[in-house]
Amino acid sequence: MANKSTTTATKPAPKKDKEIVRDYFNSTGFDRWRRIYGEGDVNRVQRDIRIGHQQTVDYVLGWFKNDKNAADQTVCDAGCGTGSLSIPLANMGAKVYASDISEKMVGEGKERATDPENPVFEVKDLASLSGEYDTVICLDVLIHYPDADSEAMIAHLASLAKSRLILSFAPKNPYYILMKKVGDMVPGPSKATRAYLHKESDVRRVLKSLGFTIKRKEFTATSFYFSRLLEAVRN
Numbered sequence: 001m002a003n004k005s006t007t008t009a010t011k012p013a014p015k016k017d018k019e020i021v022r023d024y025f026n027s028t029g030f031d032r033w034r035r036i037y038g039e040g041d042v043n044r045v046q047r048d049i050r051i052g053h054q055q056t057v058d059y060v061l062g063w064f065k066n067d068k069n070a071a072d073q074t075v076c077d078a079g080c081g082t083g084s085l086s087i088p089l090a091n092m093g094a095k096v097y098a099s100d101i102s103e104k105m106v107g108e109g110k111e112r113a114t115d116p117e118n119p120v121f122e123v124k125d126l127a128s129l130s131g132e133y134d135t136v137i138c139l140d141v142l143i144h145y146p147d148a149d150s151e152a153m154i155a156h157l158a159s160l161a162k163s164r165l166i167l168s169f170a171p172k173n174p175y176y177i178l179m180k181k182v183g184d185m186v187p188g189p190s191k192a193t194r195a196y197l198h199k200e201s202d203v204r205r206v207l208k209s210l211g212f213t214i215k216r217k218e219f220t221a222t223s224f225y226f227s228r229l230l231e232a233v234r235n
């Protein structure tokens, strides 16, 4: 018979946002986002999100094209997903280090890549990334984290950036707070992670305190996707 004192069940600790996010992007989230970030048939909402997200990616690629310096740069794409940005950026000549907390997303990115050596894909939580890169990019990741965590994440990403940090996030303003409330009330299979909105003024304050200045910015809004994109350069 089992000794009671050794089998007493202790309640598992509540899952942290990070674990929830990682598990989601290795399971139902992987299936959902792999399709949204792909080319096959998707439903109307997913198509809308696909178009919005592609716009954000295209803005970043456009900045590199304008600057005509992709080939001289090392890029860290933190939370790279399936490589939607990393792969075209590598094909433009940048040396890209693409990482993501989800091994499934990274696996998909590797499959989609045309050059097996660039991007270099790695399964990694962005908090444990190290090294120095000309440009550090983090697109549509902060939506999974509350302000308190996001600040530390931005500070860490900034510490890896030699000259600039490109970030996107879902902006918090009265209109989007309302939209999110409505969205949260609609039942659906996609609500496995919470979506956190961030005040643009808070993100700017953090970047400023880290010694960065905003050089370019964009905004994408479709019916179901909205994302503020900031390019912050080191002073």
Ligand code: SAH
Pocket (backbone or CB within 6 Å): 018, 021, 022, 025, 033, 037, 078, 079, 080, 081, 082, 083, 084, 085, 099, 100, 101, 102, 105, 124, 125, 126, 127, 138, 139, 140, 141, 144
């Ligand atoms: N940046 C990509 C993917 C956005 S989806 C693009 O724009 O195409 C959000 C991604 O962030 C998911 O792939 C998820 O696994 C990843 N992610 C979430 N939290 C992370 C963390 N702490 N560290 C690294 N990646 C993370």
